[in-house]
Amino acid sequence: LWPYRLTSPLSFTECVNPLSDFLCRTGSSDPYCIVRIDNEAIIRTATIWKTLSPFWGEEYNVHLPPSFHTVSFHVLDEDSLSRDDVIGKVCLLCIKGLDGWMNLTEVDPDEEVQGEIHLQMSVVGDGDIPKILRCQVLEARDLAKKDRNGASDPFVRVRYNGKTQESVIKKSCYPRWNECFEFELDDAPPDTPLSVELWDWDLVSKNDFLGKVLFNINRLQSAQQEEGWFRLVPDKGTLGSLRLQLRLRDETVLPSGHYHPLTSLLCQLGGKQPCPDLIMLIDETTTAESRQEVASNLVKLYLGQGLAKDFLDVLFKLELDKTSEPNTLFRSNSLASKSMESFLKVAGMQYLHRLLGPLINRIFEEKKYVELDPNKVELKEAGCTGLHRVHTEAEVIQQSTSLLQSYLSELLHAIVQSASYCPVALCQAFQQLYRRVSKRYPEPEYRKVKFIAVTSFLCLRFFSPAIMSPKLFHLREKHADARTSRTLLLLAKAIQIIGNLDTLNCCSKEPWMVPLQPVIQLGITQLKDFISKLVSCDNSEDLCLQERMSLQCGSMEKEGFVLLHRTKDKSMLMTSPFKKYYVTLSKDTLSYARTQHSKKTSFISLPRILAVEKVEEKSFGSANVMQIISSQDNGQMETLYLDCKSVNELNQWLSALRKACSHNTDTMSCYHPGIYKGERWSCCHQKEKADPGCDKTKHGVTLQEWSDPLDPDLESQLIYRHLNGVRPAIWYSLEHLFDACALLAITSLSGVKLYFFRKTRFILFLVDPACLEIEYSTSDRSVLILNAPAYLPMVGGWFCVFFQGKIPRDDQARTRG
DSSP states (O other): OEEEEEEEEEEEEEEEOOOGGGOOTTSOBOEEEEEEETTEEEEEOOOOOSBSSOEEEEEEEEEEOTTOOOEEEEEEEOOSSSOOEEEEEEEESSOSEEEEEEEOBOOOTTTOOOOEEEEEEEEEOOTTSOOEEEEEEEEEESOOOOSTTSOOOEEEEEEETTEEEEOOOOSSSSOEEEEEEEEESTTSOTTOOEEEEEEEOOSSSOOEEEEEEEEOHHHHHHHSEEEEEEEOBOOOOOOOEEEEEEEEEEEEEOOGGGGHHHHHHHTTTTTSSOOHHHHHHHHHHOOTTTHHHHHHHHHHHHHHHTOHHHHHHHHHHHHHHTOOOGGGTTOSOOHHHHHHHHHHHHHHHHHHHHHHHHHHHHHHHHOOOOOOOGGGOOHHHHOEEETTEEOOHHHHHHHHHHHHHHHHHHHHHHHHHGGGTSOHHHHHHHHHHHHHHHHHOOSGGGTTHHHHHHHHHHIIIIIHHHHHOGGGGTSOSSOOOHHHHHHHHHHHHHHHHHHHTOHHHHHHHOGGGGGGHHHHHHHHHHHHHHHHHHTTOOGGGOOOHHHHTTOSTTSOOEEEEEEEEEESSOOOOSSOOOEEEEEEEOSSEEEEESSSSSOOOEEEEGGGEEEEEEOOHHHHTOSSEEEEEEEOTTSOEEEEEEEOSSHHHHHHHHHHHHHHTTTOSSOOSEEOSSOBOSSSBTTTOOOOTTOOOSEEOOTTOEEEOTTOOOOHHHHHHHHHHHHHHTHHHHHHHHHHHHHHHOSEEEEOTTSOEEEEOSSOSEEEEESOTTOOEEEEEOTTOOEEEEEGGGEEEOSSSEEEEEOSSOOOOOTTOEEEO
């Protein structure tokens, strides 16, 4: 079994009224949010500058290990001159679903605890021998870093019945004590707890609390002995609110063979074509809240089967059949619209980056003031023309028009040129859409509808959202400031007008867009020519989608420049050992070279990777360092260190490598988060270099990215879960559909219902899946036995059976099972 825990989605929407103590001199704050899983930072949102009510709108999917405990959200105020200030936090212990405002609470140092302690508890003595409570403190791991050097000086304080004993101090977040403490039990009340506390020793200030564990002595006397790792717990005014949307899903993903019946049914029972009737049922029974998720799961499943184009074609046909007004075609959030939107993000993201990347970077770098609406023009923002003369409103609008025309012309030129490198999968999907709409609306007055159908997805649901929010499409690492956001909004609005192929209607609503009308009119003509080229792609290029789109095994998972250091059984150098390399993660190897196009000379085979983990901040003076531990031919282990630019880049590399190595069998269960320097490990001070490790590996936490390899088993499980949830609605629809379409319907005394269809070679049973054998008897006493391996179990009570020969027609047919 492969257990998964997913938070889907995990959205940061907005925050209001951060604590006034952290306001900068301008009377505002520069807030950002850090997400921690069990105190490990995995996500950092963009900083929203100079505001008390930031809006992020960021969404993440995170794979979590089943053993995780807490998810916390820390809101901080970024400060370029000193350490960032912590405004407040939201900590969630038990998560199933959440969508609303959560009050921020003050960060209490005594509650900011983390880590585990290894203890062995026992009760010795019996009869005339006094009972002794023995507490053996072995070691601890992943303790909170309380000192400025990124470490702590922990000691243990054991309390029982008013008596206190303490351990020696260790200068490590991964200390090992191996000390034993004993207390007499006879004099203590039976309900007296044993307290094991961890503290960080400070020479000048007061000691910092690191956490504690409490034990019930009555339970311990019954068990006589207890040993294990115990999680440290804290010692028990609002600062604003944070709006979150959070959902936790527990999924147990079974081996692939268990999902073959479902995938076979979705792919027309072996005919390698999507099943229209089942897709129609899914469309009818999917709610608005779950439609985006179901669409994404279906798209990824059909991509894995190489049937994405056929799946979308079925949805196009269903949408056209139920649309009477062509002006509303694909404008609602139907399953077809959501599926096409998900398909564009999964299959077209590399295309989008190549198309929009240069222009988005130019706009961010220039930071020009652009405004066409006279009611929103701010002359102070526009600056001066010279000799301290302020621009007039007409000059600002004229200059803005010129800039927008330049941006729009560059974008339209890039769109036209992109016809040569647009992915074949996208071309074929738009080709199917174009032909379906042309066939549905052949009248001359509807000649624009086939173009609008394509642009409704390409421009309105793909290009325009990416232009308005480039960070959400991974085009930029940070959100745009207010000036750049306005420029992007005006550019996106112009693309929407071009995508609607109607300038007159828009200019009547927003007359201040009239100065762009000549460029927009030219853009409409260019866009039509581009679509004509796009939908005329050669079908001979219909390559295997898994190979063409680089979505499956064999694809390049991640690449980019990273600071890198490699060690080969040598101690660390005193100076910074990191050098800049271009690192590439592909199907089988992790390779790197000095430049992007130079020949890769260094490789690490992915099956040889034993662990991919973070490194302590004090090791290199950076909080964004990770290590890749791999085995060599001679049996020795080698460690490669990567220093990333930010916590997001760090977790992206961690996630990509962990997912690429998820099927490795020879992995480490524990590791050293420090470095081997000065003949000892910096984390736990052990002198043996071959010491197995002082912290457990955390390979279960990964971020879900658009470029992830497809996981057909997971998608099948998610689709099955959805179908199981809407089983009553599907059952109701099926009975009405089969009663209307079946050649013959028979209901037995036991309630088993059989349907026979004229042109198909299967019988459909509505029956309890616990039935393992069904016999069909005819009047001539010929018996057809349908054994369990032959049928395809589906959602709680209906399955199909294939058999050889013609379906016998006999009104006296009966069933038993």
